[in-house]
Amino acid sequence: xxxxxxxxxxxxxxxxxxxxxxxxxxxxxxxxxxxxxxxxxxxxxxxxxxxxxxxxxxxxxxxxxxxxxxxxxxxxxxxxxxxxxxxxxxxxxxxxxxxxxxxxxxxx
Amino acid sequence: xxxxxxxxxxxxxxxxxxxxxxxxxxxxxxxxxxxxxxxxxxxxxxxxxxxxxxxxxxxxxxxxxxxxxxxxxxxxxxxxxxxxxxxxxxxxxxxxxxxxxxxxxxxxxxxxxxx
Numbered sequence: 001x002x003x004x005x006x007x008x009x010x011x012x013x014x015x016x017x018x019x020x021x022x023x024x025x026x027x028x029x030x031x032x033x034x035x036x037x038x039x040x041x042x043x044x045x046x047x048x049x050x051x052x053x054x055x056x057x058x059x060x061x062x063x064x065x066x067x068x069x070x071x072x073x074x075x076x077x078x079x080x081x082x083x084x085x086x087x088x089x090x091x092x093x094x095x096x097x098x099x100x101x102x103x104x105x106x107x108x
Numbered sequence: 109x110x111x112x113x114x115x116x117x118x119x120x121x122x123x124x125x126x127x128x129x130x131x132x133x134x135x136x137x138x139x140x141x142x143x144x145x146x147x148x149x150x151x152x153x154x155x156x157x158x159x160x161x162x163x164x165x166x167x168x169x170x171x172x173x174x175x176x177x178x179x180x181x182x183x184x185x186x187x188x189x190x191x192x193x194x195x196x197x198x199x200x201x202x203x204x205x206x207x208x209x210x211x212x213x214x215x216x217x218x219x220x221x222x223x
Binding site: 004033035040041042043044045048086088095096097098099100101 | 141148149150151156166198200211212214215217
């Protein structure tokens, strides 16, 4: 079993829909990252959080430390949101352990 | 202010050869981590450099080695290349050393193909 599990692995939705991607982890962490990876491979850091909730534009990330679970929400989804979203947890000294990613496709 | 830059962007090698990938961290960053991402998988941690020393290492064989220079740039070397080494190699930099709370910034990666 992977230390970081994401669901779903693939998600296809229509423009405007509310999107939720889930991440569960089984190890102790100091922080959790949500990352966005576009087809070219470059990774952009969306959020780093260790408790509670963060919001940036249409993106919202929440984390429940007790349940070892985090969610990434996208409101009013748009085709440009299509990408792979990766959850990564930080253990100790900056080492990141990644989930396998969720491939999101938003159709117009 | 340039972010993390990696070179080359693409590289094709044959089995048994050696390869060197390069990473320049974001300006002011002093910690560099390297990751391997196979097709369709999440990245896997290779190792991390801070103060010119390897500080942490993932589950990769000794064929994978690295270096960090005084200007904080870093190289990843892979010897005796195998077909399974074909992947996207990502470099990430951060500020403040190993236990910093600062986020990592990623480069666009080097795509390595082994024939």
